[in-house]
Amino acid sequence: MRGNARWMTAGAAGLALALAALVGPRGAADDAKTMPKEVTDGVLKIADLLAKNKDADVSKEAAELKKVDLKFPMRLFKLRKNSGLGVGKAGDVPEKMDGIERQLEEVGDGGGIKDFAALQEMGYRTAAIAAVSEAKAPAKAAGKKNPKDWVAWSAEMRKAGLELAEAAKAKNAAGVQKAAATATKTCTKCHDVFRDDE
Helix, strand or coil, rough: HHHHHHHHHHHHHHHHHHHHHHCCCCCHHHCCCCCHHHHHHHHHHHHHHHCCCCCHHHHHHHCCCCCCCCHHHCCCCEHHHHHCCCCCCCCCCCCHHHHHHHHHCCCHHHCCCCHHHHHHHHHHHHHHHHHHHHCCCCCCCCCCCHHHHHHHHHHHHHHHHHHHHHHHHHHHHHHHHHHHHHHHHHHHHHHHCCCCCC
């Protein structure tokens, strides 16, 4: 009987190891190219509300996403192939440039896309992600990580996104470039303090 129990225990352990090898490290599936639909839908809804100047509803919708891990809304800045929202219609921008973060950097440096409709959309989406970030401010300070800075930088990012959208709507290339550069600088300031990974 004991021999059978040992065999079953060894078999179970082997099965667990095999499954772990297939699945990968804990959290790997979570960090793969997955994006909860509620996050994408929520951010797009907030972007639409911002475009319609419905600020009161923005706070309510951003609060709805407080329960999700911030890595998901932030991932929407990434390339489309990495679960990002992308810029414009799929295929309009080269794959290696088809991400909000990449376009903010390029446009801020005077390059990037020149499609004002896509830039306007990108601005509202940037502001929407910033609104979610602001809603997820940490409750208390930890070393140099001050919640007041988090809120201030999130608000600055939201403002830059809205300025980008308005400049794109007016087809003001200089305004678009300035707002994109501000957004990129704000991202860097916040990440330098608050981001622990990468």
